[in-house]
Amino acid sequence: MLDRLPLKKVARFCCLIFMLSIVNCSINIPSAMAANASSSFQDVPNSHWALKNITKLNVRQVITGYDDGSFRPDRQVSQLEALLMAVRNMGQEEMIAAVDDTRSLTISVPDWATAKYKKELLYAVQQGLIVPSENNFNASAQASRAWITQLMVRMIGKNSEAAALSNQTPAFTDFADIPRWALGYVNVGLKYSLIAGFPDNTMKPLQSVTRAQAATMLSNSQPYLDLSAHIIEGTIINLAGSTVTVSVSGIALNLYIHDKTVLFGASSNLIEASELSINDNVELIPHDSQIEYLAVLSEGSSNNSIIGTVLHTVSSQKLIVVRDSQDKVYSNTWDNTSSCIDQTGRSYDFENILPGTQVQLTLNSRGVILTTVVYNTNEIGVYDGIIYDLVTEQQLIILKDSSDSFSSYLYGSDLVVIISGMRFPSVNDLQVGDEVKVTVNGSYINKIELLKAKQELTLTGKVVVIEPETSLLVVNAQGTLYTFTAAEDVIITIPGLTDPLLADIMKDDQVELIIEEGRLMEITVFNSSVLNNT
Structure with missing residues (x-):
């Protein structure tokens, strides 16, 4: 049996409700603690055709909104914006961080872009997303559908396939409008469903791409990129209050819904947490232990789930015998990929399941146990x-x-x-x-x-008192005052300052504190008064 996958990062926010209860196929969550069943942006209604893709890409920080709370889905995208979106969508943060930014950039971009995104732009050229010798990149020009199709195809590593299909005529009525250099890319884009035509069977290759369209194209590329470090796919095996237990390759992973979690059903519609069901196949994006985005890929069937009382277990045969409420008796086996958890989500051993225990078994098509949830463990x-x-x-x-x-x-x-x-x-x-x-x-x-007290904590708040001489720091976090003494080796981060000191932290600064083993180990300042007053 595989153990539950531990989460390695310190959680930054408190999760909300986690109610322990016996579940059938769904659990009702109090409305005050339900997930966010509305769009994150004021100008993207719940009925917007690209809402799911916009939400996913925003959660991944591939395409973000504006300071006024808008997304501006119909705003046209420049080639520079599209290029940066594509780089972020590849999910290769470590490789980008390792780029040598002392090298010269061989494409022309504004100075602000070089200052802020030089590594990303160097990586884009390095990976062949842009080929400088083609002279086909204009940072300020609007990205056309033909141009962004080329970018998407190169992003998923299908450039050579595009070359092989460059003489094939796409099945669009306006194929004559497609630039010669883009033919192969359009064919590959269609093959891998990166793009789609309009209802009148046109491509409109020269039409500018909007932010909503870009989000959809980028989302369509997901199957062809390694995004396993960012997106999890699995099957829901337990629902208990705000906790969703997902089986990923036989490993049970506990994650938590909070009030900002956005949930989508199998029809790409926004749903409430109470509409999730055991056996749903889902994709989700977690941050630490919390779910930021979850989409049902396919709804699970209750036909392969058994709820009942354990009559007997035979460890040597990996066999469990269960009787349901209709007095029907089932005998099913488990194997090395089967997972077993209690109702709190903790790993549990099949061998420790006693007669009389209430369980829920989820089976595969061959009747082998995928997951077992043990309810009355009497721990x-x-x-x-x-x-x-x-x-x-x-x-x-x-x-x-x-x-x-x-x-x-x-x-x-x-x-x-x-x-x-x-x-x-x-x-x-x-x-x-x-x-x-x-x-x-x-x-x-x-x-x-x-x-x-306060051995492990991450909190965000406003500085109330700072005394560098005594290393004393008092912070107001959501109305509660916390007092800490900074460790001698405390790490202080203030954007714009090199080797900042406690004396550089000012009253009313917004800070994030990390406490480990009771010691204040890290301080990050978000809006330094020192910088704002210079």
Whole structure:
């Protein structure tokens, strides 16, 4: 059995609701904690034909919106803009970062573009997206459909195939308008569905491309690029409140829906989180442990799912026998690709499933178990972890352990809280980032003891007090004051300053702080008052 894939990065934002419940095919999430069922942009309505592609590309930061909250989907794209979009869409950040930017740029672009995007532009030339000797790049010119088709084909590495198809006539009524140099690229673009014609069977090769059209073309290239570091594809195997457990190649990955998550159904329409179902095949874009974008690729069938009570397990045969509510008995086997989790999303061993346990089995077409969700584990134990989130209105605590795996527990009014030196402490005296020891019985925490305060935390807020002499920093984060003493080796980042010091941080600066093992290790300033006043 493969273990649940741990998440390696420290989460930057609190997840919202994670309710523990027995699920059938879907879970209702309270509307206050539901995903964002509306467009992220004021000028892109929910009914816009390119909404899904615009959303996906925006989440990936390939095409971003404007400061006024608009996207301007009908605005025409320049060749420089299209080129930078294509480079970002390739998802090769590490390779771009390694580009030697001391080299001269062999294409003509504005000075601001060279200053800000020289590595991206050098990479574009290096990868053959633009060939300077062709003299076919004009940074300020509008990108035509023919020109951007060439760019898309080169982006997915099909330039040689375009050369082979350069003498083939595309099946458009206006094929005569297609530039000679673009014929092969148009043929390849059609072959790989990078482009499509208009309802009147025209290509309109000289028509300028809009931002919405560019987003669609870039999205269509996804199957031909290695975007596995950015986009996950898998099958939903469990839904519990705001938690979506996805099986990716037999590995169970826990991810969390929050109020900015955008969800699309199989028909590319916006949906609510309650419309997701177990066995849905999905693609999603996570940030740390949170889902920013999720789209249902195909809806799952409930016919290959069994919910019932375990009668018997035979570990030597990898066999489990389950009886459903209609007294029908099923015997199914698991293999090395099968995953097993409890209702909190934590990895669970098939061998530890006892008779009488409630489970849900998801089977493949051969009846072999893909996933098993174990519901009433009656877990009893003592565990250490970092508080990842406290949802007091739901009486819920989410913990992150030393392997960066997440578990969630409910608590009741009888919860015992122990904080050294404090009389009559309550759960309200605990904070995200605290290191705690919990005593667990089933899905509930009976006792929680504070071991070390604020041991692991990432927060964003405004500087209230800064005392460089004592390394003291007080930050207001969402109405709560946090006081820290900066570590001697604290890393400070202030855009525009080389080797900044604590003294360069000013009152009212917006900062992000990273606390590790109780020490303030990193400070990033977003809008430095020092720079704004120079």
